[in-house]
Amino acid sequence: MVAQLSSDTRLLGLDLARWPAQWRAAGQWLLARPALRALAPAVPVRLVGRDGQASYWSVRQELATRLNGPFQSPEAGVAAAEISPDEVLERHLVLPSLSADDLAQAVRLEVLSSTPFPVDQTVHGWRARVGEGDLMQVDLALTSRQQGQAVLQRAGLDEQAEIWLLPAAAATAAAPTVPLVLRGWGEAARQRASASGQRKVLGWIALLLVLLAALAVTPTLMLHQRAAQAQAALRALQQKAAPQQAQRETLLRSAELLRHVGELARQQLALPPVLDMLTRALPDGAWLNALQVDGDKVVAIGQADDAAALVKHLASQPGVSGVRLSSPATRGPGEAKERFNIELHADAARYGLVRAATGGMP
Template identity: 25%
Template sequence: MGAQALSKNVLSSFNISGFLSWWGQGLLCCLPSGVRQLFWHETTRLVLEPQGKGVRLHRERGESKEDLGFYNGIERGDERFEGKDKVLVFRLSPEQTLSKPITLPLAAEENLRQVLGFEMERHTPFATNQVYYDFEVIKRSLEAHHLIVRLVVVPRRILDEWLERLSHWGLQPAIVDVMGTGPGRINLLPDEKRSSRSKALPRINMALSLLLMVFTGAALLFPLWQERSVVIDLMSKVSAAQEKAEAVIAIRQRLEKAIEASEFLVEEKEQYPSAVEFLYELTRILPDGIWLQQLDFTRGKIKVRGEATEASALIPILEASPYFQDVQFRSPVTTNARTGRDRFYITAQLPKLESLPL
């Protein structure tokens, strides 16, 4: 069961789409630029960054970035905005937004936007109707059953003011993101202002190239899938061997503890006089007329209970012997009305053998 669960977690945590995307981009980078254009058309992103009452323009295409200067809407029909396949991006600064990582249960991923809307007031100083927000999943943990999400919010008044200004200039951004976030990860543009047409390029060669990458990836993964049963079988055998090894280790630890306990008891017993020795000493020093009802000896301490003609005289008698130390009554002395004797309960500490006279 452990091997199957591990295999399931590994397969479920393997992001096939992300792997194919990375692998496909690596293949495209190896092709000449002319051939690469047949399979992939890089979209030009025209980025508007707020600067005073206007915006700073940048043209981004792949890894390249070009500064196009300042624009404040005075000159309409600016040639910098002309051309096909340009995506207009309005980019906010981090000071205009709030970004916060949030940990949520893994089950919340199915309705992540709704869950973040409900949690908005708990994690930000704003209500849901006061902000535009978006998110990106940073990490998924199958073992801990949670995921970490980066929540990005912008007050509506800030974004609405800029969108109204851009609309007055005849500009309608398709994406609103934040400096420092990767392209395509965050889009704070309200849903009602987004274009209904897809931003993906609907080209046959693009579809064919993706299909080719899927088939190639499947061909690479199929041998691994065939070896899956072998790996699971080996993992189950390793797990069984590990359980046996752990059982042997546990037995060895219990045996070592039992040996240590027995050695401790033997050492403890050898430190004090034997029961025969202190019984002999008691019979030697106690006067006649003493009746012992109970005698306990535990770890160097004795407890004596009985009756005597004069119980108070027993304390100095026992203290005079080198075999008894710290002699004292455990309870008050009482008188037996039937016999007239004193009832006593005395405790004393036995000294260790090394302190006794030879």
């Protein structure tokens, strides 16, 4: 089996083969707008009329404006000859709105179907204008090549000149008009010159827009570059300062740890001041069997003649609070003294490790 390549150029319902023509039609439509048409250079044209008299015109794209006098430079511009309406076969068509390429093809088909001359000897021209709705009114003129050559010879021009068919009111009106130009003579050179000039103007405008955009973007780019440089400098500074930053963090952690240790130390009681306070507070007939210190709480276990009186006496000591019997005092059979288990809270500012370390005494 021989594999055959598909010639289908449609993609998602779109005919890709028509894209170039559609883009070209869109470009032609844009260039025909008044704002862009004004950018096209005006081409001077010297038109030799049917009576042999010369008139001078300025043509911008296809729109011609008659001038009051000759050009400043006699050799400037292009030449054209006026053909009489009696020397052409005129037809008027009404067509739907078409692109330039489609309109040219429709006119060509009309010429082929209606020309009374041999096809290779037929020359034609047309001008289109917008009609009602989406319709176009097309003015078509046909003649033979021999007739066109005769018109040029009558005007004393060569075949590089153009052949114009002017509207009836164009000879006296000062308003711009669109002459019907027969194709196949010298009009192509003028059209190329006009298109080239328009492209140059558009190119300069595009360059100006690029320069303006560059001027507008430059401050932003400079600020961005400065910000990038500042970020790079900051990263380099951070890399250089990383060891010092690590040492600083270590120092801060150590300082925080010392602060916690100091707080704990200020809350812890020192045994010598506590013993000294209890020694002074206990009466002669009392003694301690055990002593427990937990934070600022002291638990004293011992014997005394009167445990309740001892509790009151301990509560009167400076820096002592919350004195109570954690369990009832008991006296065994035959014993003369009461066993007590007293719990109290001592002020760490008076009996604490910090005060003891600084040499303070209660």
